[in-house]
Amino acid sequence: xxxxxxxxxxxxxxxxxxxxxxxxxxxxxxxxxxxxxxxxxxxxxxxxxxxxxxxxxxxxxxxxxxxxxxxxxxxxxxxxxxxxxxxxxxxxxxxxxxxxxxxxxxxxxxxxxxxxxxxxxxxxxxxxxxxxxxxxxxxxxxxxxxxxxxxxxxxxxxxxxxxxxxxxxxxxxxxxxxxxxxxxxxxxxxxxxxxxxxxxxxxxxxxxxxxxxxxxxxxxxxxxxxxxxxxxxxxxxxxxxxxxxxxxxxxxxxxxxxxxxxxxxxxxxxxxxxxxxxxxxxxxxxxxxxxxxxxxxxxxxxxxxxxxxxxxxxxxxxxxxxxxxxxxxxxxxxxxxxxxxxxxxxxxxxxxxxxxxxxxxxxxxxxxxxxxxxxxxxxxxxxxxxxxxxxxxxxxxxxxxxxxxxxxxxxxxxxxxxxxxxxxxxxxxxxxxxxxxxxxxxxxxxxxxxxxxxxxxxxxxxxxxx
Numbered sequence: 001x002x003x004x005x006x007x008x009x010x011x012x013x014x015x016x017x018x019x020x021x022x023x024x025x026x027x028x029x030x031x032x033x034x035x036x037x038x039x040x041x042x043x044x045x046x047x048x049x050x051x052x053x054x055x056x057x058x059x060x061x062x063x064x065x066x067x068x069x070x071x072x073x074x075x076x077x078x079x080x081x082x083x084x085x086x087x088x089x090x091x092x093x094x095x096x097x098x099x100x101x102x103x104x105x106x107x108x109x110x111x112x113x114x115x116x117x118x119x120x121x122x123x124x125x126x127x128x129x130x131x132x133x134x135x136x137x138x139x140x141x142x143x144x145x146x147x148x149x150x151x152x153x154x155x156x157x158x159x160x161x162x163x164x165x166x167x168x169x170x171x172x173x174x175x176x177x178x179x180x181x182x183x184x185x186x187x188x189x190x191x192x193x194x195x196x197x198x199x200x201x202x203x204x205x206x207x208x209x210x211x212x213x214x215x216x217x218x219x220x221x222x223x224x225x226x227x228x229x230x231x232x233x234x235x236x237x238x239x240x241x242x243x244x245x246x247x248x249x250x251x252x253x254x255x256x257x258x259x260x261x262x263x264x265x266x267x268x269x270x271x272x273x274x275x276x277x278x279x280x281x282x283x284x285x286x287x288x289x290x291x292x293x294x295x296x297x298x299x300x301x302x303x304x305x306x307x308x309x310x311x312x313x314x315x316x317x318x319x320x321x322x323x324x325x326x327x328x329x330x331x332x333x334x335x336x337x338x339x340x341x342x343x344x345x346x347x348x349x350x351x352x353x354x355x356x357x358x359x360x361x362x363x364x365x366x367x368x369x370x371x372x373x374x375x376x377x378x379x380x381x382x383x384x385x386x387x388x389x390x391x392x393x394x395x396x397x398x399x400x401x402x403x404x405x406x407x408x409x410x411x412x413x414x415x416x417x418x419x420x421x422x423x424x425x426x427x428x429x430x431x432x433x434x435x436x437x438x439x440x441x442x443x444x445x446x447x448x449x450x451x452x453x454x455x456x457x458x459x460x461x462x463x464x465x466x
Contacts, residue, residue: 013078014092020074021093022100023067029104030064037112054409055428056111063107114427114462116412116443120159121458129452133174135439136181138206140397145441146186146206147448147456148177153188155209156444156457164209172200176223178231181206185244187224187231201233203247213247227266227311228288234261239273241266241291251291262305267312270294274308274316281306283316285329295329304342310350313373317342322355324376332375340371349393349401354379354417356401358390366390368403370420382420387411394440402440410434429460 037054130151138144143158152167153174168174168190175197178187186206191198198220203212219236226232230250231242239261241250255261256277263274271286280301285294299306302319309315314325320339324332338359349356353373358366359381365388370379384390387407394402400414400423411426435449443461447454 016074016078017090018093018096020071020078021097023071023074025097026100026104027064027067027071029101030060030067030108033108034060034064055113056108060108060111063111113425115430116427116460117430117463118432119443119459119461121455122156122162124454125452125456127452129456130168130173131450132437132448132456134177134179134448135441135446136177136186136206137441138184140442143442143444144207145444145446145457147446148174148188150174153204153209154456155206166204166209166211169200173197176220178224178226180226182226182228183244185212185226185231187226187233189220189224189233201231201242203231203244212245213242215242215247221261222263225264225266225271225311227271228268230266230271230288232264232266232271234264234273236261239264239271239286239291241271241288251289253286253291253293263308265308265311267310269312270314272308272311272314272316274299274306281318283308285314285325295325297323297325297329297331299323307342309348309355310373313353315355315373315376322371322376324373338367338369338378338381340369347393349395351395351401351417356393358393364388368393368401368415368420370417379418380420382415384411384413391434392438392440396442404429404434404440412440430463432458432460 034057037057130149133148133150135148136146138146138155144155144163146153146155150168150173152165154165155163157163169192172190172192174188175191176189184206186204188202188204189198190200190202192200199216199218201215201217201220201224205212217233217235217240221234221236224231224233226244229244231244233240237255239253239255242248243250255275259275259277261273261275265272268288270288273284273286275282275284279298281299283297283299286292287294299316299318300321304320306316306318309317309322316323317340320341322340326332340357341359355371355373357369359369361367361383367381367383368390369381371377372379384405387405389406390403391406392404396402396414399417401417403413403415405411405413410429410432412429413426414423415421416423432445433454434445435447435454437448439446439448444457444459446457
Protein backbone atom coordinates (compact mmCIF):
# COMPACT_ATOMS: atom_id res chain seq x y z
CA UNK A 1 0.00 0.00 0.00
CA UNK A 2 1.29 3.44 -0.88
CA UNK A 3 2.22 5.61 2.07
CA UNK A 4 1.06 9.23 1.72
CA UNK A 5 3.72 11.93 1.95
CA UNK A 6 4.36 13.18 5.50
CA UNK A 7 2.86 16.62 4.80
CA UNK A 8 -0.38 15.17 3.44
CA UNK A 9 -0.64 12.82 6.43
CA UNK A 10 -0.08 15.66 8.89
CA UNK A 11 -2.75 17.78 7.18
CA UNK A 12 -5.17 14.85 7.22
CA UNK A 13 -4.51 14.26 10.92
CA UNK A 14 -5.01 17.95 11.69
CA UNK A 15 -8.31 18.08 9.79
CA UNK A 16 -9.55 14.91 11.49
CA UNK A 17 -8.64 16.25 14.94
CA UNK A 18 -10.24 19.63 14.19
CA UNK A 19 -13.44 17.97 12.97
CA UNK A 20 -13.57 15.75 16.07
CA UNK A 21 -13.21 18.78 18.34
CA UNK A 22 -15.79 20.78 16.36
CA UNK A 23 -18.42 18.01 16.42
CA UNK A 24 -17.73 17.41 20.12
CA UNK A 25 -18.20 21.07 20.95
CA UNK A 26 -21.45 21.29 18.98
CA UNK A 27 -22.76 18.03 20.48
CA UNK A 28 -22.07 19.29 24.01
CA UNK A 29 -23.68 22.66 23.20
CA UNK A 30 -26.82 21.04 21.83
CA UNK A 31 -27.02 18.64 24.78
CA UNK A 32 -26.82 21.55 27.21
CA UNK A 33 -29.46 23.45 25.21
CA UNK A 34 -31.75 20.40 25.28
CA UNK A 35 -31.54 20.42 29.06
CA UNK A 36 -32.12 24.18 29.03
CA UNK A 37 -35.32 23.78 26.99
CA UNK A 38 -36.70 21.08 29.24
CA UNK A 39 -35.55 22.32 32.64
CA UNK A 40 -35.20 26.10 32.58
CA UNK A 41 -37.38 27.68 29.92
CA UNK A 42 -40.59 25.88 30.82
CA UNK A 43 -42.08 24.24 33.88
CA UNK A 44 -40.91 20.60 33.96
CA UNK A 45 -44.48 19.37 34.46
CA UNK A 46 -45.41 20.82 31.09
CA UNK A 47 -42.54 19.40 29.06
CA UNK A 48 -44.01 17.13 26.40
CA UNK A 49 -47.31 17.08 28.30
CA UNK A 50 -50.69 18.47 27.31
CA UNK A 51 -49.00 21.63 26.08
CA UNK A 52 -46.69 19.70 23.77
CA UNK A 53 -42.90 19.62 23.76
CA UNK A 54 -40.90 22.83 23.62
CA UNK A 55 -40.62 23.87 19.99
CA UNK A 56 -37.65 22.24 18.24
CA UNK A 57 -36.76 19.92 21.14
CA UNK A 58 -37.22 16.67 19.19
CA UNK A 59 -35.09 17.77 16.25
CA UNK A 60 -32.45 19.22 18.56
CA UNK A 61 -32.13 15.88 20.39
CA UNK A 62 -31.61 14.11 17.05
CA UNK A 63 -29.03 16.69 16.00
CA UNK A 64 -27.18 16.29 19.31
CA UNK A 65 -27.11 12.48 18.96
CA UNK A 66 -25.90 12.74 15.33
CA UNK A 67 -23.17 15.22 16.26
CA UNK A 68 -22.12 12.97 19.15
CA UNK A 69 -21.88 9.91 16.89
CA UNK A 70 -19.89 11.88 14.32
CA UNK A 71 -17.55 13.12 17.05
CA UNK A 72 -17.11 9.56 18.37
CA UNK A 73 -16.18 8.22 14.94
CA UNK A 74 -13.72 11.01 14.29
CA UNK A 75 -12.07 10.58 17.70
CA UNK A 76 -11.71 6.84 17.12
CA UNK A 77 -10.00 7.51 13.79
CA UNK A 78 -7.75 10.19 15.28
CA UNK A 79 -6.70 7.97 18.18
CA UNK A 80 -6.12 4.95 15.92
CA UNK A 81 -3.76 6.90 13.64
CA UNK A 82 -2.23 8.85 16.52
CA UNK A 83 -3.15 12.09 14.84
CA UNK A 84 -3.50 13.91 18.13
CA UNK A 85 0.15 14.39 19.07
CA UNK A 86 0.78 17.67 17.26
CA UNK A 87 0.67 20.95 19.18
CA UNK A 88 -0.11 22.76 15.94
CA UNK A 89 -3.01 20.37 15.31
CA UNK A 90 -4.46 20.95 18.79
CA UNK A 91 -4.20 24.72 18.41
CA UNK A 92 -6.05 24.60 15.10
CA UNK A 93 -8.64 22.12 16.46
CA UNK A 94 -9.51 24.24 19.51
CA UNK A 95 -9.86 27.36 17.36
CA UNK A 96 -12.14 25.60 14.86
CA UNK A 97 -14.22 24.08 17.71
CA UNK A 98 -14.85 27.54 19.14
CA UNK A 99 -15.83 28.84 15.70
CA UNK A 100 -18.19 25.86 15.21
CA UNK A 101 -20.18 26.89 18.27
CA UNK A 102 -21.62 29.85 16.36
CA UNK A 103 -23.39 27.88 13.57
CA UNK A 104 -24.44 25.41 16.25
CA UNK A 105 -26.08 28.23 18.18
CA UNK A 106 -27.74 29.58 15.02
CA UNK A 107 -29.19 26.14 14.36
CA UNK A 108 -30.63 26.04 17.87
CA UNK A 109 -32.12 29.53 17.49
CA UNK A 110 -33.75 28.52 14.22
CA UNK A 111 -35.28 25.40 15.76
CA UNK A 112 -36.47 27.18 18.89
CA UNK A 113 -38.10 29.99 16.94
CA UNK A 114 -38.76 33.54 18.22
CA UNK A 115 -39.02 34.15 21.96
CA UNK A 116 -39.76 37.32 23.90
CA UNK A 117 -39.40 38.16 27.55
CA UNK A 118 -39.75 41.15 29.85
CA UNK A 119 -37.95 44.30 28.75
CA UNK A 120 -39.26 47.07 31.05
CA UNK A 121 -42.16 47.49 33.44
CA UNK A 122 -43.90 49.73 35.96
CA UNK A 123 -43.82 48.57 39.56
CA UNK A 124 -47.10 47.10 40.91
CA UNK A 125 -49.39 49.74 42.37
CA UNK A 126 -50.45 47.89 45.50
CA UNK A 127 -53.84 47.10 47.01
CA UNK A 128 -54.68 50.80 47.50
CA UNK A 129 -54.87 51.42 43.74
CA UNK A 130 -58.28 51.89 42.17
CA UNK A 131 -60.01 49.21 40.14
CA UNK A 132 -58.72 49.07 36.52
CA UNK A 133 -61.40 49.87 33.93
CA UNK A 134 -59.68 49.64 30.56
CA UNK A 135 -57.12 51.22 28.28
CA UNK A 136 -56.68 53.31 25.14
CA UNK A 137 -53.92 53.48 22.56
CA UNK A 138 -52.34 56.78 21.60
CA UNK A 139 -50.34 57.40 18.43
CA UNK A 140 -48.92 54.00 17.37
CA UNK A 141 -45.75 55.71 16.16
CA UNK A 142 -44.97 56.90 19.70
CA UNK A 143 -46.14 53.81 21.57
CA UNK A 144 -48.20 55.93 23.95
CA UNK A 145 -50.86 54.04 25.96
CA UNK A 146 -53.44 55.15 28.52
CA UNK A 147 -54.71 53.11 31.46
CA UNK A 148 -57.88 54.04 33.36
CA UNK A 149 -58.61 53.19 36.98
CA UNK A 150 -61.43 54.17 39.31
CA UNK A 151 -59.17 56.76 40.94
CA UNK A 152 -57.88 58.34 37.73
CA UNK A 153 -56.32 57.96 34.31
CA UNK A 154 -52.59 57.65 33.54
CA UNK A 155 -50.78 58.06 30.23
CA UNK A 156 -47.52 56.20 29.61
CA UNK A 157 -45.00 57.24 26.98
CA UNK A 158 -43.30 54.93 24.52
CA UNK A 159 -40.68 53.96 27.13
CA UNK A 160 -43.34 52.84 29.61
CA UNK A 161 -42.83 55.85 31.91
CA UNK A 162 -45.57 58.06 33.32
CA UNK A 163 -46.45 60.70 30.76
CA UNK A 164 -49.41 62.38 32.44
CA UNK A 165 -52.01 61.75 35.12
CA UNK A 166 -55.63 62.86 35.49
CA UNK A 167 -57.01 62.05 38.97
CA UNK A 168 -60.67 61.47 39.70
CA UNK A 169 -62.40 64.34 41.55
CA UNK A 170 -62.31 64.34 45.35
CA UNK A 171 -64.94 61.96 46.64
CA UNK A 172 -65.68 60.65 43.15
CA UNK A 173 -64.58 57.82 40.89
CA UNK A 174 -64.23 56.98 37.22
CA UNK A 175 -66.72 54.23 36.49
CA UNK A 176 -66.84 53.82 32.68
CA UNK A 177 -64.90 54.78 29.55
CA UNK A 178 -65.49 54.83 25.82
CA UNK A 179 -64.12 52.00 23.72
CA UNK A 180 -62.66 54.30 21.05
CA UNK A 181 -60.87 57.65 20.92
CA UNK A 182 -61.61 59.33 17.56
CA UNK A 183 -59.84 62.66 17.03
CA UNK A 184 -57.64 61.80 20.01
CA UNK A 185 -60.53 62.26 22.46
CA UNK A 186 -61.64 59.67 25.00
CA UNK A 187 -64.77 59.79 27.14
CA UNK A 188 -65.06 59.03 30.84
CA UNK A 189 -68.12 58.65 33.02
CA UNK A 190 -67.39 60.03 36.48
CA UNK A 191 -69.45 59.48 39.59
CA UNK A 192 -69.28 62.26 42.16
CA UNK A 193 -70.34 61.83 45.78
CA UNK A 194 -73.63 59.99 46.11
CA UNK A 195 -74.36 59.92 42.37
CA UNK A 196 -73.97 56.21 41.62
CA UNK A 197 -72.43 55.72 38.18
CA UNK A 198 -72.51 58.34 37.13
CA UNK A 199 -73.50 61.97 36.68
CA UNK A 200 -70.60 63.59 34.84
CA UNK A 201 -69.26 63.09 31.31
CA UNK A 202 -65.62 64.09 30.76
CA UNK A 203 -63.81 64.35 27.42
CA UNK A 204 -60.05 63.83 27.65
CA UNK A 205 -57.32 64.72 25.17
CA UNK A 206 -55.37 61.45 25.25
CA UNK A 207 -52.16 63.11 24.03
CA UNK A 208 -51.88 65.74 26.77
CA UNK A 209 -54.19 64.30 29.45
CA UNK A 210 -56.12 67.58 29.67
CA UNK A 211 -59.89 67.80 29.91
CA UNK A 212 -61.42 69.10 26.70
CA UNK A 213 -64.78 69.63 28.36
CA UNK A 214 -67.05 68.23 31.06
CA UNK A 215 -70.84 67.97 31.39
CA UNK A 216 -72.96 67.22 34.43
CA UNK A 217 -75.65 64.81 33.24
CA UNK A 218 -77.93 63.09 35.76
CA UNK A 219 -78.64 59.36 35.62
CA UNK A 220 -76.08 58.23 33.08
CA UNK A 221 -76.49 54.63 31.89
CA UNK A 222 -73.76 52.30 30.69
CA UNK A 223 -70.55 53.38 29.02
CA UNK A 224 -70.32 56.42 26.75
CA UNK A 225 -69.41 56.09 23.08
CA UNK A 226 -67.19 58.25 20.86
CA UNK A 227 -67.69 57.90 17.12
CA UNK A 228 -67.33 60.19 14.14
CA UNK A 229 -67.65 63.73 15.52
CA UNK A 230 -70.01 62.76 18.36
CA UNK A 231 -69.81 61.94 22.04
CA UNK A 232 -72.94 59.96 22.85
CA UNK A 233 -74.32 58.74 26.14
CA UNK A 234 -77.59 57.29 27.38
CA UNK A 235 -79.53 58.49 30.41
CA UNK A 236 -82.60 57.11 32.12
CA UNK A 237 -84.88 58.91 29.67
CA UNK A 238 -82.90 59.95 26.55
CA UNK A 239 -79.91 59.51 24.27
CA UNK A 240 -77.81 62.69 24.21
CA UNK A 241 -75.14 63.59 21.65
CA UNK A 242 -72.44 66.24 22.08
CA UNK A 243 -69.77 67.60 19.79
CA UNK A 244 -66.72 65.49 20.55
CA UNK A 245 -64.27 68.40 20.45
CA UNK A 246 -66.25 71.31 21.91
CA UNK A 247 -68.86 69.59 24.09
CA UNK A 248 -71.76 71.54 22.57
CA UNK A 249 -75.01 69.59 22.65
CA UNK A 250 -75.96 68.46 19.15
CA UNK A 251 -79.24 66.67 19.82
CA UNK A 252 -81.31 64.83 22.41
CA UNK A 253 -83.54 61.87 21.51
CA UNK A 254 -86.08 60.72 24.15
CA UNK A 255 -86.37 57.01 24.89
CA UNK A 256 -89.66 55.28 24.02
CA UNK A 257 -92.09 55.12 26.93
CA UNK A 258 -91.09 52.37 29.37
CA UNK A 259 -87.74 51.71 27.67
CA UNK A 260 -84.54 51.11 29.64
CA UNK A 261 -81.29 51.88 27.83
CA UNK A 262 -78.64 49.13 27.87
CA UNK A 263 -75.90 50.23 25.49
CA UNK A 264 -75.09 52.92 22.91
CA UNK A 265 -72.59 52.99 20.06
CA UNK A 266 -71.76 55.97 17.86
CA UNK A 267 -70.44 55.98 14.30
CA UNK A 268 -69.99 58.50 11.51
CA UNK A 269 -73.43 57.79 10.01
CA UNK A 270 -75.63 56.59 12.85
CA UNK A 271 -75.98 55.93 16.55
CA UNK A 272 -77.24 52.57 17.76
CA UNK A 273 -79.18 52.14 21.00
CA UNK A 274 -79.90 48.79 22.61
CA UNK A 275 -82.83 49.03 25.02
CA UNK A 276 -85.32 46.85 26.85
CA UNK A 277 -88.89 47.66 25.87
CA UNK A 278 -92.28 46.02 26.09
CA UNK A 279 -91.35 44.11 22.91
CA UNK A 280 -88.20 42.63 24.45
CA UNK A 281 -84.68 43.87 23.60
CA UNK A 282 -84.80 46.30 20.68
CA UNK A 283 -82.11 47.92 18.58
CA UNK A 284 -82.77 51.53 17.54
CA UNK A 285 -80.87 53.32 14.77
CA UNK A 286 -80.64 57.11 15.25
CA UNK A 287 -79.49 59.59 12.62
CA UNK A 288 -76.07 60.91 13.60
CA UNK A 289 -77.00 64.46 12.55
CA UNK A 290 -80.45 64.83 14.11
CA UNK A 291 -81.02 61.94 16.50
CA UNK A 292 -84.21 60.93 14.69
CA UNK A 293 -85.06 57.21 14.84
CA UNK A 294 -84.51 55.68 11.40
CA UNK A 295 -85.51 52.11 12.23
CA UNK A 296 -85.92 49.67 15.10
CA UNK A 297 -85.46 45.91 15.28
CA UNK A 298 -86.36 43.34 17.94
CA UNK A 299 -83.19 41.36 18.66
CA UNK A 300 -83.68 37.59 19.10
CA UNK A 301 -83.58 36.55 22.74
CA UNK A 302 -81.21 33.93 24.08
CA UNK A 303 -79.42 32.94 27.27
CA UNK A 304 -76.72 35.54 26.55
CA UNK A 305 -77.51 39.25 26.58
CA UNK A 306 -77.43 40.93 23.14
CA UNK A 307 -74.61 43.33 22.36
CA UNK A 308 -73.85 45.98 19.78
CA UNK A 309 -70.90 45.14 17.55
CA UNK A 310 -70.64 48.25 15.40
CA UNK A 311 -72.65 51.39 14.58
CA UNK A 312 -71.16 51.86 11.10
CA UNK A 313 -71.76 49.30 9.62
CA UNK A 314 -74.76 48.53 11.82
CA UNK A 315 -74.28 45.14 13.47
CA UNK A 316 -75.25 43.39 16.70
CA UNK A 317 -75.23 39.91 18.20
CA UNK A 318 -78.37 38.27 19.56
CA UNK A 319 -79.01 34.65 20.49
CA UNK A 320 -75.50 33.74 19.37
CA UNK A 321 -75.97 35.10 15.83
CA UNK A 322 -74.32 38.01 14.10
CA UNK A 323 -76.93 40.39 12.67
CA UNK A 324 -75.81 42.89 10.05
CA UNK A 325 -78.36 45.48 8.91
CA UNK A 326 -78.89 47.39 5.69
CA UNK A 327 -79.85 51.06 5.55
CA UNK A 328 -83.53 50.22 6.12
CA UNK A 329 -82.82 48.09 9.18
CA UNK A 330 -83.33 44.72 7.48
CA UNK A 331 -80.94 41.94 8.59
CA UNK A 332 -78.62 40.66 5.90
CA UNK A 333 -77.28 37.10 5.80
CA UNK A 334 -76.97 35.67 9.29
CA UNK A 335 -73.95 33.72 10.44
CA UNK A 336 -75.02 30.28 11.61
CA UNK A 337 -71.76 28.50 12.37
CA UNK A 338 -69.81 29.04 14.43
CA UNK A 339 -71.95 31.04 16.81
CA UNK A 340 -70.76 34.37 18.18
CA UNK A 341 -70.66 34.56 21.98
CA UNK A 342 -71.43 37.79 23.82
CA UNK A 343 -69.67 36.70 26.99
CA UNK A 344 -66.10 35.60 27.50
CA UNK A 345 -62.71 36.74 28.73
CA UNK A 346 -61.32 37.64 25.31
CA UNK A 347 -63.29 40.53 23.92
CA UNK A 348 -64.17 41.08 20.30
CA UNK A 349 -62.02 42.98 17.86
CA UNK A 350 -63.55 45.09 15.11
CA UNK A 351 -60.96 46.07 12.49
CA UNK A 352 -62.24 47.69 9.32
CA UNK A 353 -65.37 45.86 8.22
CA UNK A 354 -64.50 42.59 9.96
CA UNK A 355 -65.43 41.21 13.39
CA UNK A 356 -62.93 38.85 15.01
CA UNK A 357 -64.25 36.79 17.92
CA UNK A 358 -63.02 33.87 20.00
CA UNK A 359 -65.48 31.00 19.74
CA UNK A 360 -65.57 27.85 21.90
CA UNK A 361 -65.17 24.63 19.93
CA UNK A 362 -66.50 21.41 21.46
CA UNK A 363 -65.85 22.89 24.90
CA UNK A 364 -62.19 21.91 24.71
CA UNK A 365 -60.56 24.95 23.13
CA UNK A 366 -61.26 28.29 21.51
CA UNK A 367 -60.86 29.16 17.85
CA UNK A 368 -60.71 32.56 16.23
CA UNK A 369 -63.51 33.30 13.77
CA UNK A 370 -63.82 36.26 11.38
CA UNK A 371 -67.13 37.65 10.12
CA UNK A 372 -67.86 40.29 7.50
CA UNK A 373 -69.73 43.34 8.80
CA UNK A 374 -70.85 44.11 5.25
CA UNK A 375 -73.07 41.06 4.79
CA UNK A 376 -72.66 38.90 7.90
CA UNK A 377 -70.75 36.08 6.17
CA UNK A 378 -68.44 33.81 8.11
CA UNK A 379 -65.05 34.46 6.48
CA UNK A 380 -62.68 32.02 8.16
CA UNK A 381 -61.88 30.10 11.32
CA UNK A 382 -58.40 29.56 12.71
CA UNK A 383 -57.53 26.90 15.30
CA UNK A 384 -54.27 27.06 17.23
CA UNK A 385 -52.38 23.82 17.74
CA UNK A 386 -51.61 23.01 21.39
CA UNK A 387 -53.24 26.24 22.62
CA UNK A 388 -56.79 26.08 23.91
CA UNK A 389 -57.46 29.61 25.09
CA UNK A 390 -57.46 33.01 23.37
CA UNK A 391 -56.40 35.71 25.82
CA UNK A 392 -56.29 38.92 23.81
CA UNK A 393 -56.94 40.31 20.32
CA UNK A 394 -55.48 43.44 18.73
CA UNK A 395 -54.80 45.01 15.35
CA UNK A 396 -51.14 45.96 14.97
CA UNK A 397 -49.67 48.90 13.08
CA UNK A 398 -48.88 46.69 10.08
CA UNK A 399 -52.50 45.66 9.53
CA UNK A 400 -52.11 42.17 11.01
CA UNK A 401 -54.24 40.61 13.72
CA UNK A 402 -52.25 39.99 16.90
CA UNK A 403 -53.51 37.13 19.05
CA UNK A 404 -52.23 36.04 22.46
CA UNK A 405 -53.02 32.36 23.00
CA UNK A 406 -52.38 30.12 25.98
CA UNK A 407 -51.95 26.39 26.37
CA UNK A 408 -48.90 24.73 27.84
CA UNK A 409 -47.10 27.95 26.87
CA UNK A 410 -48.18 31.48 26.00
CA UNK A 411 -47.77 32.56 22.37
CA UNK A 412 -48.04 35.83 20.48
CA UNK A 413 -49.28 35.15 16.96
CA UNK A 414 -49.82 37.40 13.95
CA UNK A 415 -52.42 36.54 11.33
CA UNK A 416 -53.27 37.92 7.89
CA UNK A 417 -56.65 39.66 8.34
CA UNK A 418 -58.13 38.43 5.05
CA UNK A 419 -57.36 34.73 5.44
CA UNK A 420 -56.40 34.11 9.06
CA UNK A 421 -53.13 32.49 7.93
CA UNK A 422 -50.08 32.97 10.16
CA UNK A 423 -47.61 35.57 8.89
CA UNK A 424 -44.72 33.90 10.71
CA UNK A 425 -43.86 31.55 13.54
CA UNK A 426 -45.64 32.21 16.85
CA UNK A 427 -43.50 33.96 19.44
CA UNK A 428 -43.18 32.30 22.84
CA UNK A 429 -43.79 34.79 25.67
CA UNK A 430 -41.57 33.77 28.56
CA UNK A 431 -42.12 34.48 32.24
CA UNK A 432 -44.65 37.32 31.88
CA UNK A 433 -46.95 38.22 34.76
CA UNK A 434 -50.21 38.41 32.85
CA UNK A 435 -53.49 38.88 34.67
CA UNK A 436 -56.84 37.41 33.72
CA UNK A 437 -57.60 40.63 31.84
CA UNK A 438 -55.10 42.63 29.80
CA UNK A 439 -54.75 44.60 26.57
CA UNK A 440 -52.00 44.44 23.96
CA UNK A 441 -50.62 47.38 21.95
CA UNK A 442 -47.71 46.34 19.76
CA UNK A 443 -45.17 45.05 22.30
CA UNK A 444 -46.80 46.78 25.27
CA UNK A 445 -49.07 44.89 27.65
CA UNK A 446 -51.53 46.68 29.95
CA UNK A 447 -52.68 44.59 32.91
CA UNK A 448 -56.27 45.20 34.00
CA UNK A 449 -56.49 42.87 36.99
CA UNK A 450 -57.81 43.95 40.37
CA UNK A 451 -55.60 43.96 43.43
CA UNK A 452 -52.56 45.92 42.23
CA UNK A 453 -50.35 42.81 42.45
CA UNK A 454 -49.13 42.89 38.84
CA UNK A 455 -47.15 45.49 36.89
CA UNK A 456 -49.78 47.84 35.41
CA UNK A 457 -47.83 48.08 32.16
CA UNK A 458 -44.79 46.35 30.71
CA UNK A 459 -42.98 45.91 27.40
CA UNK A 460 -41.49 42.78 25.85
CA UNK A 461 -38.49 42.42 23.57
CA UNK A 462 -36.82 39.57 21.65
CA UNK A 463 -34.88 37.25 23.93
CA UNK A 464 -31.14 37.76 23.80
CA UNK A 465 -29.15 34.63 24.67
CA UNK A 466 -30.84 31.41 25.63
